[in-house]
Amino acid sequence: MRLFSATIATETNTFSPLPTSIAAFKESVFLRPGEHPTDAPRMCTAPLFVARQRAAKDGFTLIEGSCFAASPAGTVNRADYEFMRDEVLGQLRAALPLEGVLFGLHGAMVAHGYDDVEGDILERARAIVGPKCVIGVEHDPHCHMTLKRMRNSDIMICYKEFPHTDVADRAEDLLDLVLRTLRGEIRPVMSLFDCRQIGSYPTTLPLMRGFVDRMKALEGKDGILSVSAVHCFPYADVAELTSRILVIADGDKAKADALAKKLGEEFVSMRGRTAPQFETVADGVKSAMAFSGAPVVIADPADNAGGGAPSDNSTVLRQLIAMQATNAALGPLWDPIAVRLCFDAGVGARFPLRFGGKIGPASGSPVDALVEVTALKRGCWQSFGPTQVPLGDCAAIRIGGIDVVLITNRTQALGLELFSNLGIDPLARKILVVKSTNHFMAAFGPIAKKVIYVDSDGPLPRDYRKLAYTKLQRPIWPLDAETRPGLIF
Numbered sequence: 178m179r180l181f182s183a184t185i186a187t188e189t190n191t192f193s194p195l196p197t198s199i200a201a202f203k204e205s206v207f208l209r210p211g212e213h214p215t216d217a218p219r220m221c222t223a224p225l226f227v228a229r230q231r232a233a234k235d236g237f238t239l240i241e242g243s244c245f246a247a248s249p250a251g252t253v254n255r256a257d258y259e260f261m262r263d264e265v266l267g268q269l270r271a272a273l274p275l276e277g278v279l280f281g282l283h284g285a286m287v288a289h290g291y292d293d294v295e296g297d298i299l300e301r302a303r304a305i306v307g308p309k310c311v312i313g314v315e316h317d318p319h320c321h322m323t324l325k326r327m328r329n330s331d332i333m334i335c336y337k338e339f340p341h342t343d344v345a346d347r348a349e350d351l352l353d354l355v356l357r358t359l360r361g362e363i364r365p366v367m368s369l370f371d372c373r374q375i376g377s378y379p380t381t382l383p384l385m386r387g388f389v390d391r392m393k394a395l396e397g398k399d400g401i402l403s404v405s406a407v408h409c410f411p412y413a414d415v416a417e418l419t420s421r422i423l424v425i426a427d428g429d430k431a432k433a434d435a436l437a438k439k440l441g442e443e444f445v446s447m448r449g450r451t452a453p454q455f456e457t458v459a460d461g462v463k464s465a466m467a468f469s470g471a472p473v474v475i476a477d478p479a480d481n482a483g484g485g486a487p488s489d490n491s492t493v494l495r496q497l498i499a500m501q502a503t504n505a506a507l508g509p510l511w512d513p514i515a516v517r518l519c520f521d522a523g524v525g526a527r528f529p530l531r532f533g534g535k536i537g538p539a540s541g542s543p544v545d546a547l548v549e550v551t552a553l554k555r556g557c558w559q560s561f562g563p564t565q566v567p568l569g570d571c572a573a574i575r576i577g578g579i580d581v582v583l584i585t586n587r588t589q590a591l592g593l594e595l596f597s598n599l600g601i602d603p604l605a606r607k608i609l610v611v612k613s614t615n616h617f618m619a620a621f622g623p624i625a626k627k628v629i630y631v632d633s634d635g636p637l638p639r640d641y642r643k644l645a646y647t648k649l650q651r652p653i654w655p656l657d658a659e660t661r662p663g664l665i666f
């Protein structure tokens with residue numbers, strides 16, 4: 178039995194002004210066959226990693242393809258996408274004959290000329306391997322689950338948890354289902370219900386927690402093989418952006434349809450109640466300053482680098498300055514040029530610095546201030562669970578009672594070291610502002626006396642009605658009040 182595995186992955190925010198070229202993949206995951214590290218999966222490479230570990234025991238030969246993955250940003254360079262795709266498809270052709278294929282695809286990649294990158298990959302892969310080969314795909318739930326992908330794959334699975342703590346577990350599920358299909362034990366049939374809604378669904382909140390626990394309990398009995406909630410990725414102007422429910426049953430299409438419909442209707446009934454409430458920037462800063470406990474964490478999800486934002490929006494900082502906040506710290510603000518200027522000035526220097534607000538209109542305008550350089554550090558990092566996330570060279574600057582951490586490697590706020598490695602004790606601060614949507618909660622949640630989400634004018638607004646969609650299929654909630662949810666596959 179011969180299986181092939183490869184990865185092409187990024188999450189594209191088509192509203193982000195930062196283009197994604199092959200350089201971004203080379204900075205993150207750019208592994209040719211046999212080069213994948215043995216310690217742990219990389220971004221979206223769990224299907225290959227898990228298959229490699231299990232090949233001998235489960236009696237199949239794994240042919241490893243390339244793995245390419247980049248951090249979220251704007252639309253991908255067309256020639257660079259085609260280069261990576263054609264490399265993987267060439268490997269696939271060379272690996273024939275194959276019984277199975279395992280793709281680790283994020284599922285929300287958009288390249289110039291390709292609104293549905295994963296659909297393009299799967300359609301071309303199907304043409305190469307033929308109708309009998311079992312194609313299995315692992316997606317991030319923040320994906321666009323298009324009909325083209327459904328038509329060109331046999332088994333499609335999304336992570337269930339957000340934050341995504343179950344990437345490897347779902348890759349195990351995918352491999353199980355592909356192998357059982359190849360052994361003739363099961364015959365997967367998929368159904369897809371379109372909820373016609375855009376939403377955010379952290380599984381740390383009670384309503385979604387309960388939904389995911391019920392999804393899990395349904396699997397492995399009564400002929401149900403797998404259930405995925407497709408959250409959607411709101412920050413892309415593509416036709417099939419929408420929340421969907423995907424059910425895989427064993428041979429019984431009517432059964433898959435019925436469950437997809439039942440869970441889909443339940444998902445529709447949860448509209449507007451699955452995400453944390455948010456405030457305006459002015460109200461959020463005001464209530465943080467008025468709160469008696471400390472630290473108060475203010476999250477700025479609209480400028481989350483993890484969703485493709487530049488992370489240089491200045492709006493929350495301006496509000497802190499205007500309201501003369503004291504004992505406050507904000508990070509990370511991505512501005513490699515300002516970091517360079519701070520290194521040139523040196524620790525202890527007080528000098529006029531222009532920083533932030535550079536990359537696009539959704540960055541706001543730059544801040545001009547007399548700043549004091551309080552710390553400089555080369556090769557900084559922060560932790561995210563067991564992983565060290567590099568921040569590059571960093572500078573801490575002080576404006577009145579506010580400290581700002583400037584970084585060189587664009588990334589979201591994840592670990593307390595973002596502040597503490599530059600001499601800012603997060604526990605001793607009254608207000609901590611973090612640029613992140615939900616991942617910050619792992620480290621900052623436990624120390625926060627209160628968490629306030631604000632909706633700034635960054636490129637990932639919480640209110641989806643602010644986004645200038647042109648290709649999105651309508652009607653869809655919350656842009657339209659009347660929608661027509663239903664089974665579509």
Ligand SMILES: [Zn+2]
Pocket residue numbers: 317318319341
């Ligand atoms: Zn995601």
